[in-house]
Amino acid sequence: MTEATSDTMSSWLSREELDSARERLPILYVDAVPVRVDSQGALLHVALLLRASGKGEITRSLVSGRVLYGERVRAALLRHLEKDLGPLALPRVPPSPQPFTVAEHFPHEGVTPFHDPRQHAVSLAYIVPVEGDCDPQQDALELTWFTPEEALMESVLAEMGGGQDVLLQHALRHLGC
Template sequence: MSVRTPDPDPDWTPGPENIQPPNQNQGWLSDVELADIRRRLPILYIEAVPVRVDGLGQVVELGVLLRARPTGEMTRTLVSGRVLYGETLRDALFRHLEKDLGPMAFPQLPASPVPFSVAEYFPLPGITAFTDERQHAVSLAYVVPVTGTCDPRQDALELTWMTPLEAASEAVSAEMEGGRGSLLRMALASVGQLR
């Protein structure tokens, strides 16, 4: 089952001869098209660290997803995904939080679309702290409080809630893919929880 996000058809415009949008499956990028685009252009992503806060707004838990890679290796990661053409950052953030955490997570999106960090992923290690063997990607990273029940969906196997101290550990960082352990520590620092 594919978990890729559909892309809009840029050639479709409403009109007398085009009352209905074309078949929605035509809006998906094929694997070949996506691979070609990834070789030519950086892709814009959002990443989110879901958190639970106490009555004073202090972060008490952070959520980290567990996923199985195609190789069978288990890794930890954050909520993430591409920003679609014509989609606002707020809409992309909400869509990916719902996709990964379920519709009952009830995220409280930030009032401002300014991220706590911008992470730049490269296919070759050593350029930055972040790697993605598929592509050059730029990711806007957010800390997002959630108030509801999180039920991981799509390719996430589980969501593990951790205290800030647990999330900052070297053990958790070692389990995270692509350098996201560093991004998780940056998230902790942005909310005053890195000791």
């Protein structure tokens, strides 16, 4: 086990510790919108994961997860991209990534378009070009590549929850779609 892996593993909170922190503090997350671009950098496709929610619902989602204590944002992005897309995804995350937006998730609906009934969370959102082979991992059931037009279809957006549909729309607008 490497020193970085050891440091990350010691940063995990028990279920009780995490629940307690969620009641008192905003939790930092990263969201990643995986994309395929052509040689000129023009957007070709955007990837959405298919997951089973805790309530047994099947939903589409972005790559998302917590930033651990002592973990750099870039490392958290790479960790979650590998966790969801597999080790051969080859994401292109710059040395000093800049989010395209910041999303504030509240446990009360209506404060922002972003809702997480478990907690108050702040998410740094990134658009990440992916060059390799993606193979959904962990709790991701499937990965689907959509054209920008397909990703913006009401039927696809309706499959996303917690405001991730809004985040996807922001990302595509940011890319000029």
